[in-house]
Amino acid sequence: MSRTLVKAALAATAPADSILLQGWVRTRRDAKAFSFLEINDGSCLKGIQVIADAGLPDYVHIQKANTGAAIEVRGKLVPSQGQGQQWEVVAESFKILGEADATYPLQKKGHTLEFLREIAHLRPRSNLFGAVFRVRSRLAFAVHQFFQDRHFHCVHTPIITASDAEGAGDMFRVTTLDLAHPPMTEDGAVDVTKDFFGKKTFLTVSGQLEGEIFAHALSNIYTFGPTFRAENSNTSRHAAEFWMIEPEVAFCDIHGNMDLAEEFVKYLIRDARTHCAADLEFFSKFVDKDLLTRLDFVLERPFQRCSYTEAVAILEKSGRTWEHPVSWGANLQAEHERYLTEEHFKCPVTVYNYPRAIKAFYMRKNDGETPERQTVAAMDLLVPGIGEIIGGSQREERLDVLREGMALHHLDEKAYSWYLDLRRYGSVPHAGFGLGFERMLMFVTGVGNIRDVIPFARTPGTADF
């Protein structure tokens, strides 16, 4: 007999004489003559109720069917006599596959997220984390579907990179050298030519530069992979290892880029609303009461757009006193971004055209501006509750202007010869952005800490499991 998933059993349209369930016991309630078991197999949020009559030959083992135990049940799927569920299974035989004794940490009651983080190997068996990781799986699929439907090609950019100045933060060093006894050069430095790659290498902080290469060949591309930042960031929205989606589009400017970002974010929300309805309702009930109304509101109205210069004017006119002063040329701080998206616009907002001095070298210089107010075609998509969820830009496609930008940022052209070549041979306007997958999941689920939307979080001082 083949296994029936709980999800399929609960969705049955007719009784079944004989089904096989396999899963984990969530709870057991004993009466004198029978026991109720709730079995969950992760296929969906809900479990299915199983009734084991005391007359069953296996019934002597029922005491081993504790919360957490793995169990196999054969029986009939019948309409439930009780309230609360349409179907239930009358057991004809059951087998304990894996016992769980009283030390099983997941109780039949609510646990704090902090406690569950410490038992990350068991937390996917909880309602909340089961739901989070089902949504994560679905949205990972939706990312590919969105881009594939629009004729984007998926590019697997390298995890290990030798360029150490991509401008997106501190990097993790990759080496096979013996750190206790590294090979040394004559002048007393570590001899990196003896390292595995013959040079210093790091974990990637972005696939963008390599993505640009492929956009200049396949036109529309995206990457979706792990990204590593060695920043000592201790906040609810930073992880040292996270997943990022980076589309790169040839023949596209900053406005097309903002359009794509908005369409993408809305697509993912809509996909979760459609395909993860039960899980989202669970979040709405237990995590964030306003979740569903907020998601629907976001789907309905266009995202606001405002230039950095307009944003600064809005902040100056707000009458607020800021911890970090607002002035043209300074970066927008979290308090400013929160004000814009949560109070002023009360919806997602894309801020674009930032001062050149505070942005990366590869962002396209805007024409016709004064040196004092020189901007680049950068954009950040801010959402309520999280802040920046997307950062991107139109890239500088003009060789001379790009070289000027590199000089401004004190970058060595030799290290970027291949990047400059893209501007020498068939250069085209192009643009792209990076979406933080975990931040998107936080927004869609309402879960407030990035450590709770990634299976095994890597943060400063923590790399367990």
Place this chain on the structure above:
RNA sequence: UGCCCGGUAGCUCAGUGGCAGAGCAGGUGACUGUUAAUCACUUGGUCGUAGGUUCGACCCCUACCCGGGCAGCCA
């Protein structure tokens, strides 16, 4: 990295310079359909660690460790 809050039973927490507490979980029993079942009884403690103050410290002080929040950095 800085500032702030916390660490007491398996979990969530209360507590007070003078005998270590509750709810849930676990155990035993009861219960003819329960559904975070219910009812009765019950086991369970290095009060984060190390010093210090004190007749006496879970409580006050210092350092450290761990967790969380916020900020910076960013996605």
